[in-house]
Amino acid sequence: MFANLKDDTSIEEILKNHDLKSLLYQFSVKQLAEENIIFLDEYHQIKNFIETKDEDLQNDLRIKLNGLFSNFIEDSSQYALNIPDATKTDALKRWKEQTTKETPLSAIFSILDETYKHVRDLLKTSSILPFAQELKQATKNAIKVVIIGAGFCGTLVARLLDKYKAFQVVLIDRKPVFESTPYSIMAMVDPDLQEKILLPLDNLLKNGVFIQGHVTKLRSNSVDVNGTNIPFDYLVLGMGSSYKSGIKAQNWSVNYRKKNYLESFEKIKEAKKILIVGGGTGMSMFTT
Structure with missing residues (x-):
C-alpha cells in the first residue's frame, strides 16, 4: 500500500x-x-x-x-x-x-x-528515514485485510479491526460515504435527516485506508482497484444487496443523492394519496 x-x-x-x-x-x-x-x-x-x-x-x-x-x-x-x-x-x-x-x-x-x-x-x-523503515516493517508484518463494500457489515468489520495494530485494513467502496439504508427512506419525507445518515468514509479509519473505486479483478490473494493491485491475507465481501427501486442510489455522487432526497420529498408532498406496503421500514417512513 x-x-x-x-x-x-x-x-x-x-x-x-x-x-x-x-x-x-x-x-x-x-x-x-x-x-x-x-x-x-x-x-x-x-x-x-x-x-x-x-x-x-x-x-x-x-x-x-x-x-x-x-x-x-x-x-x-x-x-x-x-x-x-x-x-x-x-x-x-x-x-x-x-x-x-x-x-x-x-x-x-x-x-x-x-x-x-x-x-x-x-x-x-x-x-x-527511521519513519519510512518502521512503516515498511509494520506494513510487512501486519495481517492485511481487504474489505469490499462499506455498508453496515463492511464498516463494522473495518472499525473493529482498525483498533488493532496487528491488522492493516483497506476498505473499498464505490461511494465516498456510508449511507444508512433504513434511514434513507425516512429522509425522503424529512430532507433534514440527510446530513445525519451520510457518513464520509475517508474519516472512518484512523490507521487503515479507505479507497473509493471499483474492484475490477479478484484473485486468491489480491484485488485490482483503480488500476492498483492490493494484496491481502483475508478478504471480506460485504457488497450487500440491490433493489429495483431508487432506495439505494446507483449514482455515487453525494450531491446527486441529496438532490434525489429532495425530489422524492417534493413528490411525496404533492401526492394526494400514498400507499405503503410493508410494516417495517414503511412504518418508519409513515411516522416521520
Missing part, C-alpha cells in the same frame, strides 16, 4: 498524503518532538491558501499565522520549537514590529521562512 514510500521521501510529500501524515503523527509521539510535525503541517495548510482574495479566509489565515508565532516561536509556549536563538529572536522581532492589520499575509508568512527550513532539515536528517 505504501510501495511508493522511499527512504528519501520528503516531508512535504508525506504531509500531502492523508494516510502517511496520520501515521507520521503517531510516529512523532514516540520518536520525536511532535511539535515539529504540527508546525510543518499547519505551515503547509496556510501556504496552500496564502494568495486567497477571500476576505473571510484572509482573516482566518491571519489568526492562524499569529498562532504559529505564539504557539511555536515564543519561549513561553509549551510547543516552542527547538530552533537557533538567532532565528527565533529575528522572527519574533519582525513579527511584533512589522505586523499590522494592513500587512499582506505573504509578508507575514515569509518571516517564518528560516524557521521552516530549520525544522524541515532537522526532520529530514533525523526522522524521515
Whole structure:
C-alpha cells in the first residue's frame, strides 16, 4: 500500500498524503518532538491558501499565522520549537514590529521562512528515514485485510479491526460515504435527516485506508482497484444487496443523492394519496 514510500521521501510529500501524515503523527509521539510535525503541517495548510482574495479566509489565515508565532516561536509556549536563538529572536522581532492589520499575509508568512527550513532539515536528517523503515516493517508484518463494500457489515468489520495494530485494513467502496439504508427512506419525507445518515468514509479509519473505486479483478490473494493491485491475507465481501427501486442510489455522487432526497420529498408532498406496503421500514417512513 505504501510501495511508493522511499527512504528519501520528503516531508512535504508525506504531509500531502492523508494516510502517511496520520501515521507520521503517531510516529512523532514516540520518536520525536511532535511539535515539529504540527508546525510543518499547519505551515503547509496556510501556504496552500496564502494568495486567497477571500476576505473571510484572509482573516482566518491571519489568526492562524499569529498562532504559529505564539504557539511555536515564543519561549513561553509549551510547543516552542527547538530552533537557533538567532532565528527565533529575528522572527519574533519582525513579527511584533512589522505586523499590522494592513500587512499582506505573504509578508507575514515569509518571516517564518528560516524557521521552516530549520525544522524541515532537522526532520529530514533525523526522522524521515527511521519513519519510512518502521512503516515498511509494520506494513510487512501486519495481517492485511481487504474489505469490499462499506455498508453496515463492511464498516463494522473495518472499525473493529482498525483498533488493532496487528491488522492493516483497506476498505473499498464505490461511494465516498456510508449511507444508512433504513434511514434513507425516512429522509425522503424529512430532507433534514440527510446530513445525519451520510457518513464520509475517508474519516472512518484512523490507521487503515479507505479507497473509493471499483474492484475490477479478484484473485486468491489480491484485488485490482483503480488500476492498483492490493494484496491481502483475508478478504471480506460485504457488497450487500440491490433493489429495483431508487432506495439505494446507483449514482455515487453525494450531491446527486441529496438532490434525489429532495425530489422524492417534493413528490411525496404533492401526492394526494400514498400507499405503503410493508410494516417495517414503511412504518418508519409513515411516522416521520
